[in-house]
Amino acid sequence: MTLFAMLASVVFGAVAKDTTQERLLYGVKVFAEFMAIGLVLSWILYFIP
Amino acid sequence: MARINEGAERASGSAWLIATAALFVPGAGHLLLRRWGRAALMGGAVWLCFILGLVMGGHMFDLSTGQGSSPFLQVPPMIANLGSGALYLICWFLGVGFADDPQQAARATYEYGTTFLLIAGLLNYLTMLDAFDIAAGRKP
Numbered sequence: 309m310t311l312f313a314m315l316a317s318v319v320f321g322a323v324a325k326d327t328t329q330e331r332l333l334y335g336v337k338v339f340a341e342f343m344a345i346g347l348v349l350s351w352i353l354y355f356i357p
Numbered sequence: 358m359a360r361i362n363e364g365a366e367r368a369s370g371s372a373w374l375i376a377t378a379a380l381f382v383p384g385a386g387h388l389l390l391r392r393w394g395r396a397a398l399m400g401g402a403v404w405l406c407f408i409l410g411l412v413m414g415g416h417m418f419d420l421s422t423g424q425g426s427s428p429f430l431q432v433p434p435m436i437a438n439l440g441s442g443a444l445y446l447i448c449w450f451l452g453v454g455f456a457d458d459p460q461q462a463a464r465a466t467y468e469y470g471t472t473f474l475l476i477a478g479l480l481n482y483l484t485m486l487d488a489f490d491i492a493a494g495r496k497p
Contacts, residue, residue: 315402318398319398
């Protein structure tokens with residue numbers, strides 16, 4: 309999941325914004341969102357049989 | 358609206374050629390544009406994603422199906438896989454990643470691999486569009 313989030317956020321970050329700093333920040337933000345949503349969904353699914 | 362039309366008019370033949378190259382070989386579009394950093398990051402991400410997917414034992418989709426289900430159900434994931442361009446075609450010719458093998462499907466990383474292969478294709482579509490936008494002068 310971490311690897312997937314990293315690869316996807318690299319591409320999303322490179323595509324999305326104009327300046328390098330904005331791209332970097334956006335990439336980090338997308339990575340954090342992937343990880344957070346993945347972990348939350350994992351815990352929800354853990355309790356569903 | 359006028360700005361969009363202006364950009365659309367500027368899309369030259371070379372922009373379409375670069376987009377085709379970018380679709381066929383991940384990262385090639387940015388290499389042709391001499392955007393080395395982007396080529397390494399975006400192309401590298403697609404290549405890595407695809408190779409990891411294959412190593413994990415992932416499955417790619419084509420129109421054939423051995424389970425009696427409709428071949429049309431294979432079309433959406435096949436479109437995602439086709440985004441990998443030459444990588445998909447080479448694997449298709451070599452028969453790598455297309456077998457309906459129960460042993461392969463039983464691997465713990467099978468689903469992860471399949472997802473990585475799908476994502477590699479989808480990320481390459483984004484990479485191709487980025488290369489096209491740069492070549493057409495719509496993006497710095």
